[in-house]
Amino acid sequence: MYYTSTRDKNVRLSDAEAILKGLSDDGGLLVPSEFPRFATADIELLRKMTYPQRAASVMELFLPDFTRDELYGMAKAAYGADKWDGGLAAPVRKLDGATYALELWHGPTCAFKDIALQMLPRLLSASLGKTGETRDVCILVATSGDTGKAALEGFRDVPRVKIAVFFPRDGVSDVQKLQMTTQEGGNVGVASVGGNFDDAQSGVKRIFSDAAFRAELNAAGLTLSSANSINWGRLLPQIAYYFSAYCDLVNAGELETGDPLDFVVPTGNFGNILAGYYARKMGLPIWRLVCASNKNDVLTEFINTGRYNAKRGFYATSSPSMDILVSSNLERLLFDLSGEDDALISGYMKSLAESGGYTVNDDLKGHISDLFTGIACDEAETSAQIAELRSRFGYLADTHTAVGFGALKKLREADGAAAQTVVVSTASPYKFCGSVIEALGGQPRGDGFELLGELESLTGTEAPRPLRGLLGKTARFGDCVAKDEMADWVKSFLGM
Numbered sequence: 001m002y003y004t005s006t007r008d009k010n011v012r013l014s015d016a017e018a019i020l021k022g023l024s025d026d027g028g029l030l031v032p033s034e035f036p037r038f039a040t041a042d043i044e045l046l047r048k049m050t051y052p053q054r055a056a057s058v059m060e061l062f063l064p065d066f067t068r069d070e071l072y073g074m075a076k077a078a079y080g081a082d083k084w085d086g087g088l089a090a091p092v093r094k095l096d097g098a099t100y101a102l103e104l105w106h107g108p109t110c111a112f113k114d115i116a117l118q119m120l121p122r123l124l125s126a127s128l129g130k131t132g133e134t135r136d137v138c139i140l141v142a143t144s145g146d147t148g149k150a151a152l153e154g155f156r157d158v159p160r161v162k163i164a165v166f167f168p169r170d171g172v173s174d175v176q177k178l179q180m181t182t183q184e185g186g187n188v189g190v191a192s193v194g195g196n197f198d199d200a201q202s203g204v205k206r207i208f209s210d211a212a213f214r215a216e217l218n219a220a221g222l223t224l225s226s227a228n229s230i231n232w233g234r235l236l237p238q239i240a241y242y243f244s245a246y247c248d249l250v251n252a253g254e255l256e257t258g259d260p261l262d263f264v265v266p267t268g269n270f271g272n273i274l275a276g277y278y279a280r281k282m283g284l285p286i287w288r289l290v291c292a293s294n295k296n297d298v299l300t301e302f303i304n305t306g307r308y309n310a311k312r313g314f315y316a317t318s319s320p321s322m323d324i325l326v327s328s329n330l331e332r333l334l335f336d337l338s339g340e341d342d343a344l345i346s347g348y349m350k351s352l353a354e355s356g357g358y359t360v361n362d363d364l365k366g367h368i369s370d371l372f373t374g375i376a377c378d379e380a381e382t383s384a385q386i387a388e389l390r391s392r393f394g395y396l397a398d399t400h401t402a403v404g405f406g407a408l409k410k411l412r413e414a415d416g417a418a419a420q421t422v423v424v425s426t427a428s429p430y431k432f433c434g435s436v437i438e439a440l441g442g443q444p445r446g447d448g449f450e451l452l453g454e455l456e457s458l459t460g461t462e463a464p465r466p467l468r469g470l471l472g473k474t475a476r477f478g479d480c481v482a483k484d485e486m487a488d489w490v491k492s493f494l495g496m
Contacts, residue, residue, distance in 0.1 A: 001064055003030045003232065006335040007346045016065040016127040019120075019233035020137070022226035027209045027349070028342075029332050030232050036061040038243070038283040040258055047247045047257070051089050052076045054247065055119070055240040062236055065130050066123075074126075078118035078237075083108060085464060089115060090241040092248045093425075095393045098418040099408070100254075101401070101425040102245045102263075108153050109179060110428035110464050111146035111321075112272065117154040119237040120227060125158060127233075135223045138494060139163040140207060142200035142228060144268060145172040145321040146427060148190070149179040151227035156185035163227070164189045164493050166200040169480055171320050174447050175431045175467060181475035189493040190477035193486065196314055197268075198326045203486040204228070205328075213487055220496055229271030230328050238275035243284055245422055255420065260287035262421040264411075266404040267291060268322035270299065270329035272424060277333060277371065287419070292407035293376040294319045294400075299327055303374030306365035308348075311356030317379060318435035319399040321427070326352070334360065337367040377406035385409065386429075386439035396459055398429040398436065430455060430463045 003018035005011040007028030013021065018030040038046075046054050052075035060071050081087035085106040093101045107114030124137065139161060141151045148165040155163040167180060169192040180190050193200040207213055208224055217223060229235050242263065249255045263286060265273040273291055280286040293300040295315045302308045310325040317323055335345050344361075351358040360368070377385070385402040389395040397405065404423040412418055429436045433451035434444040442458045444451055449470050452463040481489045 001062065002033050004033060005029070005342070006031060006331050007342055007349065009340060009342045014065055014131070015063045016130040019123050019231065020127040020131055020133060020223075020225055022224065022231040023205070023208045025209070025211075027205065028345075029230055029328070029335075031332055031335060032062050032232070035278065035281050043243070043247065043257055043284070046243055047251055051244055052079045054244045055079060055237060058240040058243055059236055063123075066126065070126065074119060074122040078122060083118065090244050092245050092252075092422065093395075094252075094254070095395060098420050100245075100249065100420075100422045101395070102241065102422050103425045104241060105426065105428045106464075108466055109146070109149040110431055110466055111150060112424070112426040113146045113150035115241060116229070116234045116237040117147070117150040117227060120231065120233045121154045121158050121161070123233045124161070124225060128160060133223065135218065135221050136160045136162070137225050138217065138222050138490070139225050139227050140204050140490065141165045141226065142197065142204040143167045143172075143180075144197040144324055145176040146431075147228060149176065149183070152180060152183040152185070152188050152190070155187070155227065156183070157187055162187045162189070162494065164191070164490055166191055166193050166204065166481075166486060168192065168196045168200055169194055171196050171316060171323055173320060173432050173434075174451070175433065175449070175470070176320070178449065178470050178473070178475070181477045182470065182473040183476065191479040191481050191489055194480055194482050197324050198310070198314075199483040201228075201324075201326060201328065203483045207487050207490065210487065216491075216496065220494070222494065228328070229269060235271055235275060235329070238272060239279050239282070242276050242279035242286070246284055249422075258285055259420075260285050262286070262288040262290065262419050264290040264292055264404045264408045264421060264423045266319070266322060266400045266407075266424065266426055267293075267299065268296070268324035268327065270327040270333070272426070273372075274329045274333055281336075288373055289371060290373045290375060290407055290411060292404045293374065294322045294382065294403050295376070295378050296323050296325060297376035298325050299330070300374035300376040302330070303368055303372045306362075306368070307357065307359045308352065309357040310352065317399075318382060318432065319403055321400055322403065333368075334364065337364055373411065375407035375410050377403045377410070381406045383435070383439040386436055387441070390440060390459075396429045396436070396461055397425065398427045399432045400427055401425040402439075428464050428467070430467050
C-alpha cells in the first residue's frame with residue numbers, strides 16, 4: 001500500500017511519510033491506494049475485542065510500516081481507561097429502541113477530536129524514526145474550536161515537535177477559547193485570526209503550499225505537518241469508532257451482525273462523516289449516512305444539488321465547530337467517487353480557490369446522492385432539540401449533537417419510519433454552556449468558566465473534570481493576527 005495525492009496520482013508515499021507530511025506539496029490530500037474489506041467474520045472477531053484492540057485492528061490495515069504490537073501499544077496508551085471518563089473512549093448510549101448516541105467526548109478535552117488526537121502524536125513520533133527524518137516537526141493547525149485544544153493537549157511537550165494553533169477570534173465558545181489560551185507546555189503556541197475558520201484554514205493551507213516558506217524551514221532544520229483531518233493519521237483513527245459502535249450494538253442485542261445501521265453525523269469539515277463513508281466502503285453495513293449541517297448549510301446544499309458554493313453568507317452560530325464554508329475533506333470523497341480522476345479534482349479545487357465554488361458532473365452528483373442525505377437545522381431547531389432531548393430522554397446534548405438529532409427528526413418525519421440510527425455525539429454540553437442554558441429555558445448570567453456552575457445547577461449534572469480544571473487558570477496566549485500575517489507569526493513562534 002502507498003499513499004497518493006488527490007491532485008496528482010504520480011505521488012507515491014509510504015504510510016509513515018504520509019503521516020509525517022500531512023498534506024501533499026501540490027496542495028492535495030493524501031489518500032491510501034486501496035481500502036481493505038471487512039467480511040462478516042471479521043466484524044464478528046472485532047465484537048470480542050476491547051476498543052484499543054478494535055482501533056489497532058482497523059489501523060494496521062492501512063499502516064504497513066507499523067507492526068501490530070506497535071499499534072496496539074499506541075492504542076492502549078491513547079484509549080486507556082484512565083484517560084476517559086467512565087473508562088470508555090467511544091460508548092454508545094441507548095435513547096430508545098431505534099435511537100442511539102455514540103458519545104465521543106469523554107476524553108481529555110471533552111470533544112470527539114480526542115479520539116484521533118490522542119493517537120496521532122504517537123503515530124507521528126514513530127514516523128520520524130521510520131522515515132529517518134532528522135528535522136524537527138512544526139505542526140500547524142486551524143481550528144473551529146475543538147481540534148485546537150485536542151491537538152495542543154495531544155502534542156504537549158512531545159519531543160522534536162512544536163505546535164501552532166490558529167482559531168477564529170470571534171468564532172469559538174468562551175470555554176473553547178479558555179481551553180486553548182491557557183494550554184500548558186513548552187512547545188505550544190496559540191493565536192486568534194481576525195476572520196472566520198475558513199480564513200484560518202486557508203491561511204494554513206497557503207503556508208503548506210509555499211515552497212519558499214518550506215525552504216526556510218528546511219534551512220532551520222524543520223519540516224511542516226498538520227493535525228487537522230487533512231492529515232491521514234488524524235482521519236484514520238476515526239474510522240475505528242464506526243466499527244466499534246456497530247459491534248457494541250450487536251453485543252447489546254440491538255442488532256444482528258449484517259443488519260443495516262444508519263449514522264447521522266454533525267459535520268462542518270466533512271472529516272467525521274468521511275470516516276463513516278470509508279467504514280462503509282470497507283464493508284461495515286451502514287445503510288444511510290446523514291450529513292447534518294447548521295445554518296451554514298453549504299454541505300447540505302452540495303449533497304442536494306451537486307453545486308458547491310462557498311461564496312455565500314457566513315453565520316456565527318451556537319454550534320461554532322461547524323461554522324465552515326470550505327470543507328476540506330470533501331476533496332477526498334470526490335477523488336474516490338470520480339475513480340481517482342486527479343485532473344478533474346484539481347480543476348474543481350482550482351475553481352473553488354478562484355471563484356468560490358464548482359459544480360460536479362452528473363455521475364458524481366448521482367453517486368453522492370445515493371450515499372448521503374443532507375439535512376440542515378437552523379438555530380431555533382437546534383435549541384428546540386436540546387430541550388426535547390432533555391425532556392423526552394433526560395439526555396443533555398451540546399449544540400452540535402443537537403443539530404444531528406434535529407436532522408434525524410426531520411428525516412423520520414419525511415420517511416414516516418424509525419430505522420435504527422446512531423447519532424454521532426461530538427462534544428460535551430459543558431463546552432457550550434450559554435447556548436444549552438438558554439435552550440433549557442435558563443438565563444446565562446456569567447461567561448466562560450462561570451457558566452459551568454450555572455449549567456450544573458440547572459440540570460443537576462456535573463461538568464467534566466477537564467473543564468472544571470480550568471478554574472483559576474489565566475491565559476498564556478493573546479495574539480491576534482490577520483490572515484495574511486500567519487506565516488510571519490509562525491516564524492516568530494519558531495524563533496526564525
